[in-house]
Amino acid sequence: MNGQLGCILIVDDAPTNLFVLSKLLTSAGYEVIQSSGGLEAIALAQSHQPTLILLDIMMPNMDGYEVCRRLRSMPETAHIPVIFLSALDAPFDKIQAFHSGAADYVTKPFQTEEVMARVHLQIELRLARKRQEQINVELEKRVDERTQLLELAHSQMVDLAQSDRLTRLPNRPSFLRRLGKVMAQSQTDPRVSFAVLFLDCDRFKRINDSLGYRIGDQLLKGIARRLSTFEQKHAEVDMVARFGGDEFGILLLDIADKTDVVDFTEKVSRILSRPFLLAGHHIFSTISIGMVWGDRSYVSAEHLLRDADVAMYQAKARMHRKYCWFEPGMHHLAVKLLNLETGMRLALQRREFELHYQPIIDLERMKIVGFEALVRWQHPVEGLILPNEFIPFAEETGFIVELGAQILEMACTHVADWERAGVVDDELTISVNIAPEQLLQPSILNHVQHCLDSTGICAQRLRLELTERSLIGDHELVDDILQALKQQNIRLSIDDFGTGYSALGYLHQLPVDCLKVDRLFVKSITDDPGSLGIVPLIISMAKTMNMEVVAEGIENITQLDQLRKLGCQYGQGYLFHKAVAADRVADLLSAPISSWLGESD
Incomplete structure (x- = not known):
């Protein structure tokens, strides 16, 4: 059925190009709208809300750059991706196109395979953004609901004693108490397996210095929300806590082996590597993670957490994978850093x-x-x-x-x-x-x-x-x-x-x-x-x-x-x-x- 993949507006003053592109896209299952001029194209974009626009640059009366700028300036069309199709091939022309708001650029004479690949990519990206927006709305709603339940369930004094005031996550003492109980259980029950992840934001001080402490606090809250959502989706996550500053901890319980811990760690890294939109700024935050397996030789929760901290600093020194298992020789590194x-x-x-x-x-x-x-x-x-x-x-x-x-x-x-x-x-x-x-x-x-x-x-x-x-x-x-x-x-x-x-x-x-x-x-x-x-x-x-x-x-x-x-x-x-x-x-x-x-x- 034509049009099931989306609607595409083609803007070109050359009838041959309109005919070729329309036939190509229609046969691929897209609905096609045509326009030979800028003003008409803007009106069609407003009324039909196409999924994508293919736009020529060199046109009479109004060139493609101006058309794109006007589309970007109107809320009802600003979200529609624009791919320029032009015979202009100089770097300056391409840079000007992207400054005008283009999502992509294809040089004429074009290859049909390239046009279809780029069209398909832009439509997939738009659909993905819509899906992500829906998911984010749902996740934020769930986090807000959970926060309200926690506030109703705990008194102010208990909250101050056991929770971090900024993020509402459990604090370091709460984490240590829970970790101590799990360690005690593991001593008497060999079936109890656990691991600790120690997280630290890379270059967090630079964010505070450049954007201010208010944005830094918002980033910490954003990290806490994502970790809380992660906790809700994975039964193996027993506790997520904020230790202070830009440091967080995760306690994993009833896990099979170290491979599962690495899998969890990589998931956490991916979740926190997505940009945060804070006060109009897209903030990217990378995380270094130290990992400790629940060895029964530990007699103190503080010692186990200390070793996770040491492993985290070793992870900071790595160029690619930003996580690291603790090894006894790492105490030497901690002394070296000091x-x-x-x-x-x-x-x-x-x-x-x-x-x-x-x-x-x-x-x-x-x-x-x-x-x-x-x-x-x-x-x-x-x-x-x-x-x-x-x-x-x-x-x-x-x-x-x-x-x-x-x-x-x-x-x-x-x-x-x-x-x-x-x-x-x-x-x-x-x-x-x-x-x-x-x-x-x-x-x-x-x-x-x-x-x-x-x-x-x-x-x-x-x-x-x-x-x-x-x-x-x-x-x-x-x-x-x-x-x-x-x-x-x-x-x-x-x-x-x-x-x-x-x-x-x-x-x-x-x-x-x-x-x-x-x-x-x-x-x-x-x-x-x-x-x-x-x-x-x-x-x-x-x-x-x-x-x-x-x-x-x-x-x-x-x-x-x-x-x-x-x-x-x-x-x-x-x-x-x-x-x-x-x-x-x-x-x-x-x-x-x-x-x-x-x-x-």
Whole structure:
């Protein structure tokens, strides 16, 4: 029966395209409405409420971009997905299409298989969203009903004593009491099997710092609601509790083996990885989970929970699977983390951190035009420690703010030293990484200006590198800070561009001078054109927006040649040189690149 799969509005001023697409979609079971102009298409969309719109761009009187924008501005049509069908193939045209509100883009002449696949995908996504909205409404209703029953069943004093006031979940003492009872039962009944999951939100402090504590509290409530719903659906979940801060616990009872625990853990991770919509912000929260099997050798609930906590911190160090079983050797890690915290406090006081500089090369002239400042920790006992061993911990604990301030001061001081020594020309710049937590500090603008004034270097020397995740969250606040930095004549770069795509939607609004192509994309480049991935798109997009491009991680001549062919202006990587101490910068600048190309030290 025609139309059973949905209704599709085709908008195109070419009768041939209308005929071909209508025949194709009708034969596939879709109902089809046709329009050859923008105003008529808008009226048909309002009256017929199609499931999907296929929209041409180049039309008389009103182009497809304007049609799409108007559809998005009207509540009755804003939800209808639009797929552009156009002969325009430039990256700028595609970017403009997505800015207009398009869900997808197909280039003419099109392949029928591609059109049908993209149509089917968009319709499936719309149906899935409707189903998810219905499920969310039902789940929220069930959570609200359960909360009301709990409030009626318990007095205020019992609630304060046994429950967390923010989330209404049982608190840590309640969890420990229940865990103690289960452990006692397991000692006398070997059939009792149990496990404990210790959950902690990753980078929760960054959410509080960037969006405020009210949003942070709402996120904790959202996590609690999802965990409570999980508890209701799984009889094996004996208790869900909030321990305080961003820490939660789950007690699993009557489970078969460790495989079942892992299955539960993965389900919890998936539930909490879905975005939270809080006060207009889509918040993504990843969770690290420590797991402990109910070993009867434990005599104290506190000790078992302590080991789950230790396993959780081990999970935080993992790149992919964010959960981990406790192992006895992990106590060493807990001591190491404690020592690391103490060591970092002392290192900041004693200024044990130093900067090494990796040259940034003009790929056409093969000339050094800048350096990226990379921090190292000169530990008094362990020697030189690389940043991947302490930067994640510094970000998690908040030490990154003070460390970032010291890095900026050192970089400006070194540039001033090089200027006095007459080893740098006017063209050379210094790139300094700015962490998201540092960017949102109220004093950031004053601190940057103080570093420039106290060292006497020109603002144009300084290039601040921001990661894409620095730009998510409070866009208005971030924009104000970036605009203020730009007014100080400071250059701005987006580091590791393409790994998160979070800034793509409003990149054109940012006062950014440069995009840095992440080393992961450069690493895969070979002689095969198919190995280039999204690198050509990034370079083309940057040029369209009058931005410079720096490719990171160039390690061989093949990568260099391919990047040159794509028109990439600048690059850095081990093919040229690793980062060197500040006192070796003059040596690099005084020697031709050919004399040290590919040096490993």
